[in-house]
Amino acid sequence: MLLRDSISGFLNNIQKKLFPLLEEELGPLTEKHQKLIRTLEMLRIEEFVKLQYGYRGRPEKDRKVLSRAYVAKAVYNITETKKLIDKILTDSTLREICGWSSLGEVPSESTFSRVFSEFSNNKLPQVVHESLIKRSYSDHIVGHVSRDSTAIEAREKPVWNKEKKAPPKYKRGRPKKGEEREKELSRLEGQVDMTIEAMLEDLPKVCDKGNKVDSKGYKKTWTGYKFHIDTGDGDVPLSCILTSASVHDSQVALPLAGITNQRVVNLYDLMDSAYDSPIIREHSRLLNHVPIIDINPRRNIELKLRLKQESKCLRILNKKMPESLRYNERSSVERVNGRLKDEFGGRDIRVRGHIKVMTHLMFGILALTVDQLCRFTL
Numbered sequence: 001m002l003l004r005d006s007i008s009g010f011l012n013n014i015q016k017k018l019f020p021l022l023e024e025e026l027g028p029l030t031e032k033h034q035k036l037i038r039t040l041e042m043l044r045i046e047e048f049v050k051l052q053y054g055y056r057g058r059p060e061k062d063r064k065v066l067s068r069a070y071v072a073k074a075v076y077n078i079t080e081t082k083k084l085i086d087k088i089l090t091d092s093t094l095r096e097i098c099g100w101s102s103l104g105e106v107p108s109e110s111t112f113s114r115v116f117s118e119f120s121n122n123k124l125p126q127v128v129h130e131s132l133i134k135r136s137y138s139d140h141i142v143g144h145v146s147r148d149s150t151a152i153e154a155r156e157k158p159v160w161n162k163e164k165k166a167p168p169k170y171k172r173g174r175p176k177k178g179e180e181r182e183k184e185l186s187r188l189e190g191q192v193d194m195t196i197e198a199m200l201e202d203l204p205k206v207c208d209k210g211n212k213v214d215s216k217g218y219k220k221t222w223t224g225y226k227f228h229i230d231t232g233d234g235d236v237p238l239s240c241i242l243t244s245a246s247v248h249d250s251q252v253a254l255p256l257a258g259i260t261n262q263r264v265v266n267l268y269d270l271m272d273s274a275y276d277s278p279i280i281r282e283h284s285r286l287l288n289h290v291p292i293i294d295i296n297p298r299r300n301i302e303l304k305l306r307l308k309q310e311s312k313c314l315r316i317l318n319k320k321m322p323e324s325l326r327y328n329e330r331s332s333v334e335r336v337n338g339r340l341k342d343e344f345g346g347r348d349i350r351v352r353g354h355i356k357v358m359t360h361l362m363f364g365i366l367a368l369t370v371d372q373l374c375r376f377t378l
Contacts, residue, residue: 014037014038014041018037019034019037022037022097026092026093026096026097027093029093030093032075033093033094033097035075035371036071036072036075036076036097037097038370038374039071039075039366039367039370039371040068040071040097042132042373043071043128043132043366043370045064045067045068045071045124045125045128045366046064046065046067046068048067048124048127048128048131049063049064049067049124050063050122051063051064062099063115063118065098065099065100066107066111066112066115067119067124068097068098068099069084069088069112070116070119071366071367072084072088072094072097072098073345073363074344074345074363074364074366074367075344075367077343077344077345079345079348079350081109081112081113081116081350082109084112085106085108085109085112088100088106089106116351116356116359117356119359120355120356120358120359121355123359124359125359125362125363125365125366126362128366129237129240129362129365129369130263132369132370133238133239133263133264133369134263134264136373137232137263137264137265141264141265141266141267142232142233142238142264142265142266142267143266143267143268143329144232144233144267144268144270144326144329144330144332145230145231145232145238145260145264145266145268145269145270145289146230146231146232146270146271146329146330146331146332146333147229147230147231147253147256147257147269147270147271147275147333148228148229148249148271148272148330148334148337149226149227149228149229149249149252150227150229150337150340150341150346151210151212151220151222151224151226151227151245152224152225152226152242152245152346152349152361153222153223153224153349154207154223154224154225154349154352155349155350155352156207156223156224156352156353157207158207158208158209158223159206159207159208160208187202187251188250188251188253188277188280189279191251191254191255191279192279196255196258196259199254199255199258200241200255203241203243203244203247203251203255204243204244204247205242205243205244205354206354207223207224207225207244207245207352207354208223208244208245209222209223209245209246210223210224210226210244210245210246210247222245223245224245224349224357225242225243225244225245225354225357226242226243226244226245226247226249227240227241227242227337227340227361228240228241228242228243228249228252228256229333229336229337230257230259230260230333231332231333231336232264232332233329233332234332234372234373234375235332235335235336235339235372235375236369236373237336237365237368237369237372238260238263238264239256239259239260239263240361240362240365241255241256241259242354242357242358242361248274249274249275250274250275250277250280253271253275253277253280253283254279254280254283257269257283257284257287257289261287266289267289267290268289268290268291268292268326268329269284269291269292269293270292270293270326270327270329270330271293271294271330272293272330273294273295273296274296275293276293276294276295276296280293281293292323292326292327294327295307336368340361340365344364344365344367344368345360345361345363346361346364349361
């Protein structure tokens with residue numbers, strides 16, 4: 001069965017059976033209410049929440065209901081927990097959808113914050129997203145996976161790495177005959193023989209300064225992190241990694257590709273010139289993928305001139321190469337980056353620390369993934 005057909009059948013059951021029952025009990029449902037219900041039904045996030053029983057003291061607040069509330073926060077694009085609580089208190093339908101039947105059951109802001117820390121330590125949204133992707137694409141092939149990163153601005157002080165490894169000291173001049181000087185491997189070269197877990201552990205995760213040149217040629221600098229996303233056909237986020245802002249995109253290509261390969265089967269890997277490396281190309285081929293990476297001439301003037309001439313000849317002949325047509329599919333990751341920031345809370349980060357920032361972004365990714373999967377039926 002096609003992915004479109006399976007999702008369409010699921011949504012039809014919600015539309016024809018669940019919504020009428022809820023409207024009889026709760027009253028009219030707005031578009032946002034229906035969107036939240038669809039998201040919660042597809043995620044089933046409460047099934048992944050671990051509850052602890054048998055401890056002495058006051059009973060804990062229901063973590064399952066709080067997990068649904070944080071999904072609502074992403075769907076409604078609410079930036080602050082205080083505003084989320086106000087919305088739940090004033091919207092009785094939203095309160096019932098989350099799982100609270102009365103105003104007195106809604107916990108305080110400190111409880112929300114404490115439970116969010118628990119979700120961050122348990123990596124709850126990451127686990128739910130992985131399960132959703134594997135469940136949705138278990139019998140389907142993804143044509144194109146587009147890889148890119150986006151800047152995440154944080155309200156933190158940047159951490160400066162003062163402990164830089166000093167290079168080995170040699171005598172000035174050329175090496176003597178027969179002398180071999182040890183060359184330090186780059187992070188990308190060292191990742192070739194590492195596991196995915198080791199690569200993720202090796203990546204810097206502290207808040208620091210990052211800079212990049214945008215599409216218009218202007219240099220942008222920010223304080224915070226960098227969010228790396230693999231996006232499949234239909235603008236569906238498949239896997240994500242959060243690193244320090246200063247980390248180069250190429251250093252995250254191998255672990256990101258490995259995570260995506262564990263979740264889906266895809267044919268083409270689409271990347272911009274920041275990923276132009278023989279190691280990345282070879283790794284993509286080892287995964288039985290076809291890498292389509294924009295060439296980065298760097299300081300090679302001859303290569304830069306040749307690429308310019310080839311582009312001019314193709315434009316005169318009014319001809320487009322097949323690789324260029326497939327490369328145009330890479331715009332899907334740009335749309336995901338934009339929607340995450342504009343519609344699902346990725347632009348305004350109010351938490352601090354790598355673990356919490358990742359959790360905040362992943363709740364947005366959950367809502368975005370379900371929204372894009374539902375669009376398959378349109």
